[in-house]
Amino acid sequence: MAFLQPYMLWGMLAVAVPVAIHFWYQKRGKTIEWAAMRWLGEQTTLPHRGLRLNEVWLMILRCLLVILLALILSKPVANWFANEGKPKVVHLVQADRFVTETYRFELENALRDGEPVYWLGSSPEKVVNLVDIKRSASSVAYLQQNINVLADGNALDFRLYFLNDGSLKSRVYVPGAYRLFPATDSSKTKQIDLLKNKPVYKGAIRVLLDYQNAAELQTVRAALAALTEVYGFSFEIQQEMSPASRYDWVFADHLWANPQPGTIYVISGNAPQWNAPAQVIQLRDTLRMADSELVESGRLPEWLGDLLVKQLGLQTHTAPSSKSQLNALFKKVTASRVQEQAALRPWLMLVLILLMAAERWLALRKTIRNHG
CATH class of the missing domain: 3.40.50 (Rossmann fold)
Known part of the structure; x- marks a missing residue:
């Protein structure tokens, strides 16, 4: 299990508060002799020696409430069944003949090894072969959106193939690892004066x-x-x-x-x-x-x-970006675990409500018995 806000786990130290309160109320009072005490029989004396069982359970419930509240605030992520090994390799290729021919060896090896290869476009499209290139709407402007769709909040190992023509300006956030495969076409470096x-x-x-x-x-x-x-x-x-x-x-x-x-x-x-x-x-x-x-x-x-x-x-057509410029545009980020967190949160809240109901029931029973 991972935590999005692990520093909130320090709140578990507050479990000492209900323990201290419990023992404070368990302290024996000082016996004061008064005149009518001799008329009281032994049978009227309440044995308060030691700890009463119901109060021990009440203390345990209150400690569990503190621990569970700190756990919820730390935003736990249920990743017991997540693949903690090597992340899945995904190849994202700009649908351009020059890019495909430049990295044909790498792409053919990926297809042969069964690694998923997608054309970059308005939405990622699975590559069947490198001959049928889908050129429609294939632009690096869609790079971030395609990465978001393929990752779906999970950390992957991206291999990004694109035409390095200087058109990539905005920063790209990649959830997981990545490697860049830019293709520079020297025949298209002439810039049009807008x-x-x-x-x-x-x-x-x-x-x-x-x-x-x-x-x-x-x-x-x-x-x-x-x-x-x-x-x-x-x-x-x-x-x-x-x-x-x-x-x-x-x-x-x-x-x-x-x-x-x-x-x-x-x-x-x-x-x-x-x-x-x-x-x-x-x-x-x-x-x-x-x-x-x-x-x-x-x-x-x-x-x-x-x-x-x-x-x-x-x-x-603008001048291609340098290696340092490209590296500055890409940034590795932590994969979003909001969906996993949202799946776990209702169960934690249900347990919290049940513990609060049990604590209130025991506390009310204690009050009624003390005044009964």
């Missing part, structure tokens, strides 16, 4: 900003204004959702229940949903200066511009 083709896109891009925090709303508005000024993008921005409207982009600080096809959702400041659709881009931090690396470094407009280029099908 400024000379201003405006890059003549249509209006419909945007919904659904933020509760004014600072986050202002940050995103400023980033969109920078894209308008530099590249000539035209945005139709709304701050209140209209059921009749269809949006190209939705920025929000809360999880979206039913993502619409064709709409890109940028959700910030929430724990990732491992089964979220690929069109939902999840950011752990809020888009504020104090929280977001993208905002603090001033790269938010550039990052949003890259998303627009991919969504609108505008082809740009």
Whole structure:
């Protein structure tokens, strides 16, 4: 069993409190002689020597309540049946001919050994053979979403194959181990000057900003204004959702229940949903200066511009990233155990309720007997 908040286990030391209270009330009082005591017979004297059995059980129940409460607060994870050995190896490949040919030896070995291989896309697709390449919607912009779907909260050993053309800008969080296999195509390093083709896109891009925090709303508005000024993008921005409207982009600080096809959702400041659709881009931090690396470094407009280029099908080729730049973009994180924790929590709460009921029953019996 693992614990998400193991420091809360120190609360078990509070088990000494009910023990101390129990022995305090078990102390024998001092006998004071008074005149009428000689008329009292021996049969009226209550034998209070030693510990009474029901009070011992009451003390044990109270100790168990303290221990169980500390256990619940430490958020235990039921991983008795989890595979604690070597994590499962998963190969995620960008559906690109150059990437496939560059790492054909590694991919063929993986298929021969029975290791799962998936095409990178709007949703991961199992690779049957390396000849039939699914090129539709295969972009590194979907890398995080594909990793989330394949991991589903578990730690895996990812092997990531992608085209290193400088298009990967945002940080990628990998639950478990990973190895990078970037493919650099030197024939596609020529960069298109978007400024000379201003405006890059003549249509209006419909945007919904659904933020509760004014600072986050202002940050995103400023980033969109920078894209308008530099590249000539035209945005139709709304701050209140209209059921009749269809949006190209939705920025929000809360999880979206039913993502619409064709709409890109940028959700910030929430724990990732491992089964979220690929069109939902999840950011752990809020888009504020104090929280977001993208905002603090001033790269938010550039990052949003890259998303627009991919969504609108505008082809740009930038210089490939260096090895150190790629390593800085990937970060290993602890696998989420929320589902396992949620499965164990109701049983712990049930035991806690039963122990509280038993403790109250014994305490009431003790009170009635003392006053009876």
